[in-house]
Amino acid sequence: MTEVLWEAAAPAGSDDADPNRSAAAGKVLRALRAGSTGRLFPSVMRPTDDGLLAHERFLAGDDDAAVLAAAFATPRFAPLMELLDALDAWCQRASKRYHDLLAPGLLEVTDSGLFGPLVTEAFTACAAGIRYEADEQRLRWTAFLDQFLQRLAQDVTGPWFDQASLRLPVTGIEAQSGETHNGRRRILRVSMSGGGAVAYKPRPPGGELLFLASDDSVFAFLNSLPPVTGPVDLPVLRCTTGSGPDRLEYTWQEWLEPPPAQSGLIRSAPGRRLVGTKLGRRQAERYWHRAGSLAAAAFRFGIADLGEGNVLSGTRPGQQEPLHYPVDLEIFFAPIARLYDTGLIADAEAGDHHHPGLEDQARWCTVDGPVAHFTETTGGGLRLTRRSRPCVRARTRTVVADTQGRLGYGPYLSSFLRGMFDAWTLMCRHHEAIRAFLARAGHDRYVRVLLRPTAAYTQVLADRLTGTGPGLAPTADAVREPTPETGDRPATHSPAAAPGLSAIGTAATQAADMRRTVFSPDETAQMDVLDVPYFFRSVSGGPLLSVGPPHKTVPAPEDSQWAPASAFIEDRGRDLAGLGVALRDAVEYAYDRVEPCALNADGVGVRLLHRRTGQVGFDWPQARRRVVYSWTRNTVRIRTDPLVRPLPAADVRRRLLAVDRTDAALRSRWAASGFDDEETGERLQALTAAAMRWLQDVVHLHGWPGSALVGPAAAAAACRLVQHAEGPRDFQHECLRLIEQAACDGDLPWRQVAYVTDALRIRDGRPQLYGTKFRLQEGKLEPCPIEQPDRVDALRRSLRMEPLARYASRLRSRFEPQVQ
Incomplete structure (x- = not known):
């Protein structure tokens, strides 16, 4: 059931000059009427037939403004009024103080990009009747923003900002959604007047600096080395520490945009569109080779949490082709045993969520979503409910398709695996140099430590914000108004999907189990201010640290396998x-x-x-x-x-034709004997068995011998060999897949697909599909059993073959006189 947090009907009118309402609220309501508040408040969503929630609209217009105006005048929303007034006052002070840094009019309390996450949170808590410490939250938020502006003013004159695209003034500041850390701090997207954008990351770990930095990082170092078995192109980004005494407490990072030239529609349905990265075949081969190198590097260095949102397909300025970038690289040197543990791929049997960093299905849903959302009621009112369904997405940065509509690296498996191998051989060859690099570059870097899956925290924080978890209820002075749907009954809780799921631990942990978790005092202290608990260690080891500064040492978990695991620095990648x-x-x-x-x-x-x-x-x-x-x-x-020297194509053609001639001669002699000549039958079996072993080597070295490689006659002979052979069965079915692809590429006639398909189906004891195989029945050739006789001509037509009756007539006129 849906958990209703608050409901209000549309009043007849409202007065922005109501003395019981704050001046900042008046600004907000006027902006809302004008439709410019965006995500300052929860959005209106609607359930879909497939069990998701689709974004319907943001609040806007007179009717929505009237509903909120009436709500703002009630005591329940007094904390929100205080918060808006305080934020408005801060905007005015900061605009004056940083006027040479910020574009005119940039800081406004109505800016949903900057204040939306905080105002939405406060509105949700007030609507649910939860005690919300507005002054405390405002102080934490404005202190965070003041620190950001001070650091920007200090660093913007340095060499890292010397690009024309990053020139002042700042034209936009957007707080990213999701959980907060380290005293309600968030990643900020900072837009500059030169057209560029950077990410401000207020946290101590240095994974991006250690691995991604374009000038001095592990990935840049590996890219600079001569290849061992093939080229390696790992993703790098411009990023840097600050320049002041607190430089190790935050980083600046190049903002990665979606690839404009390679973005396209990858799925559509009535009323829906999903846009992602879309590549031509050659581009896709290169893309997945590079993605394979990233996967091997992530496995080698114990990089985890690379699911949706943390790894993105994108392009840097001047880059022609996109890469997969781990833009949020906090957890590394983690004790991962499987590639699944990186978060790049998902293990459904182990309970991983189905949004890894290398998604292979264009699902409508996303792993992210708000804690609460509005639905519309009859008469123009609004109902705020706790989210109980996944949300629909319109864009994906983790699904990559090709122009034929194929998704993920499966259709390009050899390229992906080759990228893994090429990166691994490079890391093996230069293992000692990598160790030396890490010893030099990692001494002042930090790695994040997750004591438990992120969902275990976000579930509890969502409960606290909405008052809907076990043992949680609205405060005594704020009782939820009964509605026709809920009356005076307590609503049944439906757990919301967590905003983010970590690759560390199983993401399928049930909500009830999460709520029963006993948290340490250090975890609880951070959750008390609505932060997801954040802990880290030096890359070189040492004590577990809590947020700060000053960073406080906290009791380490009993499990000694938490990052950093020395094996990933010293041993993994050695062989x-x-x-x-x-x-x-x-x-x-x-x-x-x-x-x-x-x-x-x-x-x-x-x-x-x-x-x-x-x-x-x-x-x-x-x-x-x-x-x-x-x-x-x-x-x-x-x-x-x-490594066997590949056979010249001419040799392959000659041998295929020779095998085919010998097979035809022996098969004619065997048929003439009524199939009683055992010696000829044994010679046939030995011939085809040896030829199939040889064909396996040919396929391994050349791919399928189609017309382009060996000519039409020899290509047909290869298909006949597969039809006549007794096995190996797995290789015969692999050949069928290769023959189908060759036909798709125009390298074989489509009828060869029909011949081989029917031969293998009959050998497997199944009816044929296309009617290409006949048997002698009372002196007359008749088709072997057909699975769908009424559809056989349609199937034959799809492969550009003549009707079965005409084909049968030709066979009978040619062969029946010989068998009578």
Whole structure:
């Protein structure tokens, strides 16, 4: 059931000059009438048929203003009035003090980008009847903004801001939504008059500086090294510390925009559109190769929490093609054992939420969303309810599609895995240099430590803000008004989805379990001011620290495996074997979306037997070796084989045609004997078995031998070989996938797909689809059983084949005289 927090009917009118209302509230109401308050208040949302919540509109116009005006005049909203007045006064003071820094009129209490998260929170608490310490929250918020403006004034004259796009004045300040840390602080997006934007991050961890900085970071260092097995292009961004004595307490970071040239519609439905990154085939191959390198680096350095919102597809100024950027890199050197633990991919069986950093489905929902939202009532009133459904999104920065509508890296698996291997060999070759770099660059960096999943905190904070959790209720002097829907009955709670879910720990922890969690005094103290608890350590280890400054030492958790884990600094990445588990996880995650064309390319050969059983081999020409990883559910193995020189295409063509001629001669002799000539039958079986072993090598080295590689006659011979062979069954089905892709690419006639499909279905004991296989029945050729006889001609037509009756007539006229 929906938890109703507050409801009000539309009054006949309102008076902005009401003496019981604050002057700042009058400004807000006038802006609301004009439709310029945006997300200053909860938005109006509507439930959809598929169980989501869709944004309907922001509050705007006379009717909404009248509802809020009446509410503002009641004692319940007095704390909000105090907050608006205090924020308005601060805007006036700060505008005068920083007039040379800020564009005229920038700081206004009606600015939803800057004050929306705070005002929405205060409105929700007041509406729910929760005691809200407006003065305390205002002091924390304005102190945070004062500190930001002081730091900006101090740093903006330095070399990092010397780009023309970052020239003064500041034209916009936007507080990012989501949880707050470190005394109600948020990341700010700061827009400059030169057209550029930067992120201000008021927190001590330095993952972005250590790994992402474009001038001196681990990723920049790796990009500068000569490749070992292939090119490596890891994402980097401009970022820097401050310049004052508190420089290690905050960072400036280049704001990453969506890729304008590669943004496009990736899903649509009536009334809905989802826009994401959309790439051509060649671009997609390069994109997923680079994303694979990022995945290997994240696994190597224990980088976690790379889910939706923390890793984004985007382009930097002057960059032609997008990359996947971990823009929120706080948790690293974490004790992760699987690629799933990075948050880049999801393990549904383990309870991971389905919004990892490398999403492979264009879902309508998002993991983020408000704590509460409005719905409209009959008569123009508003009802504020606790959110109980996921929200609809209109844009995604984590789903990447190609122009054929294929999503994720599954259709480009070989490129993705090659990127992983190329990055890993580079890190192995330069392991000692990386250790030395970390020892030098990491001494004044910090790593965040999550004592428990973020959802365990955000669920409790949402309960506190709305008074809807177990044991929580509105204060005695603010009783919820009964409504026709709720009457005087207590509403049943429906847990809201948390604003963010961490990759550390399982994200599927039930809301009830979260609320039963016993928090430490240090966690509780931070949640008491509505912060998500924030702890960190030096990269070199040492005590667990709390927010500040001054940073307070807090009791460390009993589990000694929390970051930083020394193994990720000292040992992981030392040898090639360490990549095996990550490769298995990457293949398993993409298994349902892998296409035949993705199994053999870029010097990579993938064989998939089942979801959790397979192997991948990587050519290493410089070492004249092939590195092969194989795995089952419980084991991963590695071996190296000599790298066999690829056979010239002419040799492949000659052998295919020779095998085909021999097969035809033996098969004719065998048929003439009534299939009683055992010696000929055995010779046929030996021929096709040996030829299939050879064909596996050909496919591994060249891909499928289609018309472009070996010519039409030999390409048809390869398809006949697959039809006639007794096995191996898995490889035959892999060949069918490759033949389908070759037909899609115009490299084979579509009828070859029908021939091989029907042959394998019959061999598997199933009816054929296309009617290409016949048998002798009472001296007459008849089609083998067909799965859908009434649709067979339509299926044949889809593959540009003649009707079955005409095909059967030709076969009978050619072969029946020989068999009678």
